[in-house]
Amino acid sequence: MHRAIQKLNRAVRNKVNTPRHDTAISENLRWDEEYDVIVVGFGGAGACAAIEAADRRAQVLVVDRFTGGGATIKSGGVIYAGGGSSVQISGGFRDSADKMYRYLARETGGAVDRRAIRAFCTSSLDNLAWLKKLGVIIPDRYYQGKTTQPPGGYGLYFSGNEKQYTFDDPIPRGHVPDGTGMSGGSLFRALQLGARERGVTIRHRCRPVSIITENGTVTGIDLLSLKNSLPVHWAHTFLYSLGMVSGLCRRLLLRLEHTFGAVTRVRARGGVIISAGGFVYNRSMMEKHAPRFAGCMPLGTPGDDGSGIMLGLSAGGILESMDACAASRFFSPPEAFISGILVNLRGERFCDESLYGATLSRHISEQPENRAYLIIDETIMDRAKEQMRSEERLRDFSLSQLLSGEMNALIFRKAMFLVNSRLNREKAAFPADLEKKCSLPAGSLTGAMARYNDNLASGAGDEFGKPGHYREVIGRPPFYAINCRLDSRLFPSPCITLGGLAVNAVTGQVLRGNGIPVPGLYAAGRSAAGVCSRSYVSGLSLADCIFSGRNAGKHAAASSGMAAQSRNQIPGV
DSSP states (O other): OHHHHHHHHHHHHHHTTOOOOOOSOGGGSOOSEEEEEEEEOOSHHHHHHHHHHHHTTOOEEEEOSSSSOTTGGGSOOOEEOOSSOHHHHHTTOOOOHHHHHHHHHHHHTTOSOHHHHHHHHHTHHHHHHHHHHTTOOOOSOBOOSOOSSOOTTOOEEOOSSTTTSOSSSOOOOEEOOSSSSOTHHHHHHHHHHHHHHTTOEEESSEEEEEEEEETTEEEEEEEEEEOSOHHHHHHHHHHHHHTTTOHHHHHHHHHHHHHHEEEEEEEEEEEEEEOOOOSTTOHHHHHHHOGGGTTSEEOSOTTOSSHHHHHHHHTTOOEEOTTOEEEOOOOOSSGGGGGSEEEOTTSOBOSOTTSOHHHHHHHHHTSGGGOOEEEEEHHHHHHHHHHHHHSOOGGGSOHHHHHHTTTHHHHHHHHHHHHHHHTSEEEESSHHHHHHHTTOOTTHHHHHHHHHHHHHHTTOOOTTOOOGGGOOOOOSSSEEEEEOOTTOSSSOOEEEEOOEEOBOTTTOEEEOTTSOEEEEEEEOGGGBOOTTSSOOOTTHHHHHHHHHHHHHHHHHHHHHHHHHHHHHTSTTO
């Protein structure tokens, strides 16, 4: 059976994402339906694109392979925003678009078009106001601690490296929609309602088969829709759920769709917007484009299989930043762990341990074998245990909240601390013994700890810029070495891909190799190489989904208007 499935998958892959032969005259094609704008993928970016296009009086069709939400609905809902939001002002922070731009220019290291970053920062307050009109509420409370996700009721926190990378006073920009635990669900529900209220046609269990082009312009798409059958829909949902952990189930999904699906050809008068997520669930694409992160834990849905990206590639687009991923190495919380030191397999310290988790992972990925150990002592471990005891308790939440995924961030933190304090570590009375247990060069860890402690005792600044309040002598035995390798099964690094189709960041148009746009084709969210394509902090991906989705929707709707105007000017049309 496995061999038969492989054969069928090859046939499906040959059929899916294959562009139709270029046709000179549209009358040669028979369309089943027509819309102004077609959006492929109904996650955060797709919903924003659909709403923006509909607000410009475009007739919009959104298709989603599953039931909508994408990675957005499973996320913490954090939106990286600034420029002087109301919650920033209430918290005593004076931000501006210029300050936000200076930080992001430093964070991205010049690898992202500065004009795109400038446009992103300039539009940030407008995007927050736009979300507010859709019913998204940002609580007016600032959370002071360092965390991956603040408790419910807090709307602002430091979600990146603002305290490490700044030319101005550090300013928090992680904006969190109101909700319990993981607030991505409340964010997407507001976007979903906004799309429905505007009359957007939304089709679930529907996926693209191929792009149709005429004279080099994308004019439509072939869609494969599952038949309206309750047993088929149930089986599809079941395989989708299991597909989060099983490659076989993802292959069976393809088979089910091919067997019980029907193809419809739909014309897009203004354009097709690809917002179908990244490729973190495509093992072969990960190994080919981002091998340093191929062993990380995928973060997203089985829809993040790269099919949207390959669809755009088939129509003439090119790929960009495909090696870039955000694999979050969160050993904090507990915050006490930041006082430890990270060393590589040579026993050398290599970065500031207080950096954001994805930044830490990038540093670890550059070390030998993508491996590192966090070294702490008993004082740090005792304080970490106390911090975790004082956190929110799982028993304070209902079973439905736990099963729905709302509390995943809290569950992950609790579970990872338990693993790291008891299983995923080596323990020894002396640093020299830790060296042996971790196979580090003799004297390397002893020397690294001595230099760190001596530097602190002398009052000298940290060589990697670690803030003073996180620095303390590591000297009370026993000592611990927590394994921070990126491909760990015990201590996974949740990973998203950041690269995708090369686009004009302001219009969302997919670009060819010569930098010229593919007419009628747009990409947004993680299907595109956007603002966060070279560096990531919490909230930057969702903020980019909003920014890129709105841009693509606006320009595709304008293109549909120009197409209609052109038709009206042709005699007999």
